[in-house]
Amino acid sequence: MNALDTPNLEQIERQAYQTIWEDGLIDIFVGLALVLIGSLWLTQDSIYGAFVAPVLVPFWTVARKRITEPRRGIVNLSEERMVKENKKLAGLMLFGVATLIIGIVWYVIGRPGGTPPAAWASHIVAGLPAVLLAIPALIVALAYGLKRFLIYATALLVAAIAVVLLDLHPGWGFIPGGIVCLLLGGALLHRFIRKYPLTD
Amino acid sequence: MTTKVSAAPLALGALDRLIHDPTRLMLVSFLYVVESADFVFLKSQTKLTGGNISSHMSKLEDAGYVNIKKRFVGKRPQTMFRLTKRGRNAFEKYRKSLHDALSSLP
Numbered sequence: 001m002n003a004l005d006t007p008n009l010e011q012i013e014r015q016a017y018q019t020i021w022e023d024g025l026i027d028i029f030v031g032l033a034l035v036l037i038g039s040l041w042l043t044q045d046s047i048y049g050a051f052v053a054p055v056l057v058p059f060w061t062v063a064r065k066r067i068t069e070p071r072r073g074i075v076n077l078s079e080e081r082m083v084k085e086n087k088k089l090a091g092l093m094l095f096g097v098a099t100l101i102i103g104i105v106w107y108v109i110g111r112p113g114g115t116p117p118a119a120w121a122s123h124i125v126a127g128l129p130a131v132l133l134a135i136p137a138l139i140v141a142l143a144y145g146l147k148r149f150l151i152y153a154t155a156l157l158v159a160a161i162a163v164v165l166l167d168l169h170p171g172w173g174f175i176p177g178g179i180v181c182l183l184l185g186g187a188l189l190h191r192f193i194r195k196y197p198l199t200d
Numbered sequence: 201m202t203t204k205v206s207a208a209p210l211a212l213g214a215l216d217r218l219i220h221d222p223t224r225l226m227l228v229s230f231l232y233v234v235e236s237a238d239f240v241f242l243k244s245q246t247k248l249t250g251g252n253i254s255s256h257m258s259k260l261e262d263a264g265y266v267n268i269k270k271r272f273v274g275k276r277p278q279t280m281f282r283l284t285k286r287g288r289n290a291f292e293k294y295r296k297s298l299h300d301a302l303s304s305l306p
Contacts, residue, residue: 013233015245070276073241075234082235196244 023068024188029060034178041171071196088143127160130173155180211301219294236282
């Protein structure tokens, strides 16, 4: 918008809101989390993956303070927008908790000595973790209007199918999606830094 | 003989000139749709110069339309702007007046 444009308030609000996501940091941290969870699962135990997100969140906050805020500035969204965002976040968290419960149940069932799942089920279930992550990615894409999350959801779904068809370790379902997130996030961050250079 | 006179010119003349300035209109529009924003954000989004923002914000602050809070975050100064209740009302009134005036034009 420049000084001669007619102010369209909805457009201005949307512009202010979308600046929150244009730094690519969320993509980088989601990508990093997916690659780490997938790698940990491949090399060690899936349970360590549960600690990845809580460990990364403070780094994301610091990165926003150090990279985003000095360049793009700070904006506190309207109360109306925050109520809407909190509802979306609550829905996503609910989904996250449900996913965690499914994961724990699956982990317990899959343990040696646990109830062995049917052969066909164990075959298909290997792709389930990636599908469970593709769903929130899809929700984020639709709820937050972030179309790039459709790409991440697709990458996770493709990886899930590959895991099932090629009979791979479930950890491989996370890594390609994570790499796509990291690459796109890196490109977005690069563009962000060029768009908003540091000024005194 | 009576002449039908449009009310539009009169209504346009009654517009709040403090808000009607294009630069201030842009700044007030940004602040209207958010809770608050800092100097860097307004500068990055409007592409205005720092001096320009400061001078217009001072005028808006003098009129009681904008609340300005300055503080330091580490070594960096941070100036937050927020539209006051009076500023919000004035902007809403301005929009209505402008809309009415333009609608009544032949």
